[in-house]
Amino acid sequence: MKYDIAIIGAGPGGIYAAYELVKNNNSLKIAIIDCGHELSKRKCPIDNDKVKSCINCKTCSIMNGFGGAGAFSDGKYNITNDFGGSLYEYIGKDKALKLMEYIDEINMSYAGQDIKMYSTANSDLKKICMQNGLQLLNASVRHLGTDINYVVLENLYNVLKEHVDFYFDTKIEDIKVNDDSYSLIYENGQIDCEYCIVSVGRSGSKWSEAICKKLGIETRSNRVDIGVRVELPAAIFSHITDQLYESKIVYRTAKFEDNVRTFCMNPNGLVVNENTNGIVTVNGHSFEDPSKKTENTNFALLVSKKFSVPFKDSTGYAESIARLSNMLGGGVIVQRFGDLERGRRSTEERIAASTVRLTLNATPGDLSLVLPKRILDGIVEMIYALDKIAPGTANDDTLLYGVEVKFYNMQVDVDNNLETKYKKLYMIGDGSGVTHSLSHASASGVYVADNILKEIAK
Numbered sequence: 500m501k502y503d504i505a506i507i508g509a510g511p512g513g514i515y516a517a518y519e520l521v522k523n524n525n526s527l528k529i530a531i532i533d534c535g536h537e538l539s540k541r542k543c544p545i546d547n548d549k550v551k552s553c554i555n556c557k558t559c560s561i562m563n564g565f566g567g568a569g570a571f572s573d574g575k576y577n578i579t580n581d582f583g584g585s586l587y588e589y590i591g592k593d594k595a596l597k598l599m600e601y602i603d604e605i606n607m608s609y610a611g612q613d614i615k616m617y618s619t620a621n622s623d624l625k626k627i628c629m630q631n632g633l634q635l636l637n638a639s640v641r642h643l644g645t646d647i648n649y650v651v652l653e654n655l656y657n658v659l660k661e662h663v664d665f666y667f668d669t670k671i672e673d674i675k676v677n678d679d680s681y682s683l684i685y686e687n688g689q690i691d692c693e694y695c696i697v698s699v700g701r702s703g704s705k706w707s708e709a710i711c712k713k714l715g716i717e718t719r720s721n722r723v724d725i726g727v728r729v730e731l732p733a734a735i736f737s738h739i740t741d742q743l744y745e746s747k748i749v750y751r752t753a754k755f756e757d758n759v760r761t762f763c764m765n766p767n768g769l770v771v772n773e774n775t776n777g778i779v780t781v782n783g784h785s786f787e788d789p790s791k792k793t794e795n796t797n798f799a800l801l802v803s804k805k806f807s808v809p810f811k812d813s814t815g816y817a818e819s820i821a822r823l824s825n826m827l828g829g830g831v832i833v834q835r836f837g838d839l840e841r842g843r844r845s846t847e848e849r850i851a852a853s854t855v856r857l858t859l860n861a862t863p864g865d866l867s868l869v870l871p872k873r874i875l876d877g878i879v880e881m882i883y884a885l886d887k888i889a890p891g892t893a894n895d896d897t898l899l900y901g902v903e904v905k906f907y908n909m910q911v912d913v914d915n916n917l918e919t920k921y922k923k924l925y926m927i928g929d930g931s932g933v934t935h936s937l938s939h940a941s942a943s944g945v946y947v948a949d950n951i952l953k954e955i956a957k
């Protein structure tokens with residue numbers, strides 16, 4: 500089959516690129532190929548009853564398929580250049596913000612219209628944070644929630660499937676460069692295209708690294724974030740989450756002068772497993788539907804690490820730490836903050852006696868046997884700093900799940916059009932290392948689609 504444009508990856512980057520192309524030129528022949536299932540067939544087998552932990556499915560229903568890693572995400576679309584990616588370095592801050600606002604408009608018109616927009620502008624929490632050695636980053640956020648986010652994706656799929664050929668359960672193994680086209684090779688065939696957009700996300704990181712190596716596209720090591728997911732009674736953070744929903748707060752540790760930051764805050768949410776290339780780590784999300792809300796709030800506390808000389812493999816470093824936690828806990832480990840501070844492991848009995856109810860079935864254990872001292876010391880310092888603005892954060896019963904790792908793909912060498920050294924071959928979204936959030940990945944898709952439309956119109 501020969502297409503004008505083929506998109507590898509049906510995550511937010513690929514979906515919004517296709518949406519923009521279809522909206523502006525519905526005579527284009529477009530294909531989207533994804534190794535995961537279509538949306539309605541995506542179902543993680545963990546039911547906390549018969550299947551309690553990750554069984555390493557061939558493709559992970561949490562990470563792969565229509566909607567990508569975003570399908571069961573919390574659906575928090577942050578409009579900001581302060582975090583979520585470095586798209587602005589390629590396309591400028593104004594353009595990046597405008598595209599993120601445009602994505603928000605699309606989401607509003609496909610089911611998110613009743614969702615409130617939160618903003619840090621004029622928040623008194625900024626001052627309170629500053630007075631306590633913390634920094635609150637600027638952002639506006641629309642929290643679709645896992646449920647509304649799913650409906651938006653369903654609606655977008657219904658529009659796209661009328662104009663786009665979808666190839667699900669199809670893993671692209673190789674990209675071949677021809678004189679005036681690309682051939683995308685999969686197990687049972689090949690798809691040819693004039694333009695190719697690669698948007699394979701974090702789950703496609705190993706594959707895209709190999710493709711870049713084969714095609715001689717330069718890559719640079721990116722940072723990795725390592726830490727824990729904190730879970731505590733929602734009431735402790737409600738004065739912050741009611742006002743901002745999600746707050747990105749940064750703390751510079753006194754001991755090592757490392758930055759520790761809050762990430763992915765889920766008021767009344769759930770802690771969940773995440774499987775990246777067979778390594779089980781922890782994440783979180785929440786629902787907009789009041790009947791699905793829990794009594795807890797969860798958020799990550801992360802420390803960034805980047806290695807250069809002689810060791811460059813930041814991802815490998817974090818993977819080793821995550822593997823260690825998987826080895827000791829058979830998956831994710833949970834520990835009460837009080838047990839960590841007393842230098843003892845958590846046990847089933849201590850967890851059962853805790854006033855905070857777990858929302859993820861994790862193995863009670865000792866995170867100090869897993870996390871390097873420098874990272875753990877930073878997290879403990881941050882918990883005490885947060886305790887000043889949200890008293891109760893440092894309670895004994897606060898739960899810490901580990902490890903949480905944010906793997907960032909290696910930074911692919913692309914120009915300001917997000918085009919590789921090969922004409923008409925683009926790398927976007929989290930897979931390019933340029934973005935690491937829903938709104939940035941989606942914006943990168945629209946940006947490339949607009950550039951392709953301009954080129955075709957010439």
Ligand SMILES: Cc1cc2nc3c(=O)[nH]c(=O)nc-3n(C[C@H](O)[C@H](O)[C@H](O)COP(=O)(O)OP(=O)(O)OC[C@H]3O[C@@H](n4cnc5c(N)ncnc54)[C@H](O)[C@@H]3O)c2cc1C
Binds near residue numbers: 532671783
């Ligand atoms: C549990 C969870 C919660 C999250 N919550 C939030 C949030 O609230 N807000 C936020 O901003 N971000 C959140 N994120 C991150 C967000 O989901 C990602 O930043 C975003 O999905 C990146 O979009 P993408 O299109 O670049 O890649 P992805 O969404 O990862 O999509 C890539 C797609 O490519 C496919 N693919 C990979 N390799 C191949 C191949 N070789 N052949 C064919 N297909 C391939 C994959 O199957 C996948 O479907 C969350 C992530 C998780 C896992």
